[in-house]
Amino acid sequence: DAKTTQPTSMDCAEGRAANLPCNHSTISGNEYVYWYRQIHSQGPQYIIHGLKNNETNEMASLIITEDRKSSTLILPHATLRDTAVYYCIVRDNGGIISSGSARQLTFGSGTQLTVLP
Amino acid sequence: DTAVSQTPKYLVTQMGNDKSIKCEQNLGHDTMYWYKQDSKKFLKIMFSYNNKELIINETVPNRFSPKSPDKAHLNLHINSLELGDSAVYFCASSSQYSYNSPLHFGNGTRLTVT
Numbered sequence: 001d002a003k004t005t006q007p008t009s010m011d012c013a014e015g016r017a018a019n020l021p022c023n024h025s026t027i028s029g030n031e032y033v034y035w036y037r038q039i040h041s042q043g044p045q046y047i048i049h050g051l052k053n054n055e056t057n058e059m060a061s062l063i064i065t066e067d068r069k070s071s072t073l074i075l076p077h078a079t080l081r082d083t084a085v086y087y088c089i090v091r092d093n094g095g096i097i098s099s100g101s102a103r104q105l106t107f108g109s110g111t112q113l114t115v116l117p
Numbered sequence: 118d119t120a121v122s123q124t125p126k127y128l129v130t131q132m133g134n135d136k137s138i139k140c141e142q143n144l145g146h147d148t149m150y151w152y153k154q155d156s157k158k159f160l161k162i163m164f165s166y167n168n169k170e171l172i173i174n175e176t177v178p179n180r181f182s183p184k185s186p187d188k189a190h191l192n193l194h195i196n197s198l199e200l201g202d203s204a205v206y207f208c209a210s211s212s213q214y215s216y217n218s219p220l221h222f223g224n225g226t227r228l229t230v231t
Contacts, residue, residue, distance in 0.1 A: 034219070043121070043207050043222030044160065085158070105220055107152075107160035 004088045009112040012082075018075040020111050022088030025069040031092050033064060034105070035073045037084040037113075044087065044107075047073065078115045085110040120144050121223040123208050129229045130198060137184075138193045138226045140208030149191035150209040150220065151183060160207070166191055167213060195228075203230045 005023040012018040024033065034049040048055055048062045050071075055062045061074040075082055087110040121142045130136050142149065148167040154160045164183045165172045171183065180196040191210075195202060205225045212218040 036220075038160075041224075043209070043224045044220070046219035046221070049219065087160075106162065109159065 004090060004108050006086070006088050006108065006111045008109070009114070011114050011116055012075075012078045014080060014115050014117050015077055018078040018082065018113055018115070020073040020075075020086050020088075020113060021070065022073070023070045024088070024090045027068050027090050028092070031090045033062065033068075033071050034089045034091060035060070035062065036087045036089065036105070036107075037082075038087070038110070039081075039084040047086075078113075080115050080117060083113060083115045085112050121208055121210055121221050123206075123223040123226050125226060126224070127227050127229075129231065131231055132198055132200060134198050135194070135196045136198060136228075137195070138206055138208075138228070140191050140193070140223060141189055142208075142210040142221070143189065144210055144212075144221060146210035146212045146218075146221070147188055148211050148213050149185070150211075151191070151193050152207040152209065152222075154205040154207060154225070156204070163193075163206075164191075198230045200230050203228055 032049050032051050035047040036044040037047055038044045048057055048060050050062045050064055052064060062071060064071045087107050089105050091105060124139045128136060148165060150165045151163040152160050153163050162174050163177045166183055166185055182194050184192045184194055205227050207225045208223040209220040211220045
């Protein structure tokens with residue numbers, strides 16, 4: 001899986017948009033970009049993923065650059081409960097029936113997002 | 118209606134003991150995982166397992182062994198516990214038959230070896 005680079009930490013004011021960048025310059029054509037977050041003392045939580053197109057769900061939006069070498073996770077209206085470590089991961093989804101190794105996620109060090117009141 | 122549940126939440130034990138951590142998922146997933154998060158907060162894959170394949174991270178000591186009585190359970194058994202085994206262990210599950218199935222994690226088991 002391609003390596004990702006994220007800032008170590010970021011602050012965001014409550015109610016404002018939080019924009020979390022991720023560089024994945026060595027991403028290959030069949031690798032997806034996944035975002036997870038880990039709130040203190042909890043397990044990682046899936047947020048969103050995408051391949052080429054921008055994606056949006058009830059939690060966040062994912063903007064992927066045209067060359068796919070970087071992406072941005074956007075939390076449109078950050079709340080105090082969004083304070084967490086955010087992980088950007090790239091992974092080959094493989095086929096419908098793929099080996100267990102293709103299903104594994106390799107976590108980096110992530111970005112500690114602190115939402116300030 | 119917890120999707121992935123682990124027990125116990127906390128486990129304190131002495132060096133040399135053998136212990137198990139249980140994991141159950143009610144999502145109907147066919148693939149389960151164990152991750153270890155050390156004191157520096159790095160999450161590392163230990164195992165992934167479904168009824169066809171066990172993938173073991175080569176850095177995991179053979180004192181650690183996953184045991185799966187059925188598709189909904191993947192327990193982690195640890196022999197001869199060492200101080201360095203102290204960490205938070207997370208279980209997760211996913212579906213290999215859903216093309217973009219994300220991993221669902223439990224809330225972890227904090228293991229302290231004294």
